[in-house]
Amino acid sequence: MKKKILKSAVILAVTLGTSAFNDIDTKKVDIEKSEVTWKGYKVTGSHEGTVALKSGELEFNGETLTGGNFAVDMTTIGSTDLSGDYKGKLDGHLKSDDFFGVEKFPTATLKITNAKANGKNSYEVTGDLTIKGKTNPVTFTMSVYENKANATVKIDRAKYDVRYGSGSFFDNLGDKTIYDEFDLVVDLAF
Template sequence: MRNLFVVALALVVGTASANNVETEKKEVKTEKSTVTWKGYKVTGSHEGTVALKSGYLEFKGDKLTGGEFVVNMTTIGSTDLEGEWKTKLDGHLKSDDFFGVEKHPAATLVFKKVKATGKNAYEVTGELTIKGITNPLTFNISVYGSKATASLKIDRSKYNVKYGSGSFFDNLGDKTIYDEFDLVVDLQF
């Protein structure tokens, strides 16, 4: 009987300590992390980068449980153009036609729910704020050691980024810029 009591007590203590694993914030190394974007139009595409200002991932043990990121929108720029064309596109992306970085120098992503979908794989539901407008966003992220990778599709029309959008303007023809753009995020922490 005494042995049964000892086994039961050990199970209770073991379960309690397993459930009390501390949440740990792991700061992202912004200088080693990359955010690459790709936007599409009827006649082709453009791609570039934007820098993270700050960010962290939260873990409980080795399981991802949360995260929060701030993107420095003033750094948005193209990588597929050079010279005058690059200068023009970069300036246009920073203007009020697109991201209005003078008034909105940062965008944020806050994880609200993280669900494991496999070994090292998670589905994240978060809130993305661009130009002061917040919308829900769901995407997948993979975590391996001190690195994480995510691919996101963003609908710019939800954030009042209207320029060249067929959702807002008629008869654009081959000047149409599609609403969805891609982000590929590679994080080191």
């Protein structure tokens, strides 16, 4: 009798455990309707631009955000605040090994490892961000409402070996210093 009860308990536990996984709803991000913009800062000003998503998905348990994965096409990085030769020079420099080395590292990724509700439609998200083959944790706030999500993410480029003009790697740069932190503003549609 004890064996039958134990066997029934094990079957029930496995069934309940399996059904918990079935509650995850993966929603594909519409990369055509989504936008990722960046803004980098230097002593004498700033530059801004865009970079395109290759793919993305958010995972939900019911209406609660639980995870997600994103791939960014680094070959599309470009400035939006310049035009002509200046734009071409900056865009080329951002793609070079001085910055993101897109020939060798064409894709950056983010895997959400934890999402904790911190208000209505708001989450504190932690994830593993990989740029130039280096992975570091990032934490940011993401708002999710109906079929849209947005976040602003501060990234320390020094952690990803993006060295050009960085005071973390070079001394005496003066007004040529480019700050290590840059912002990504992410607006997602799914």
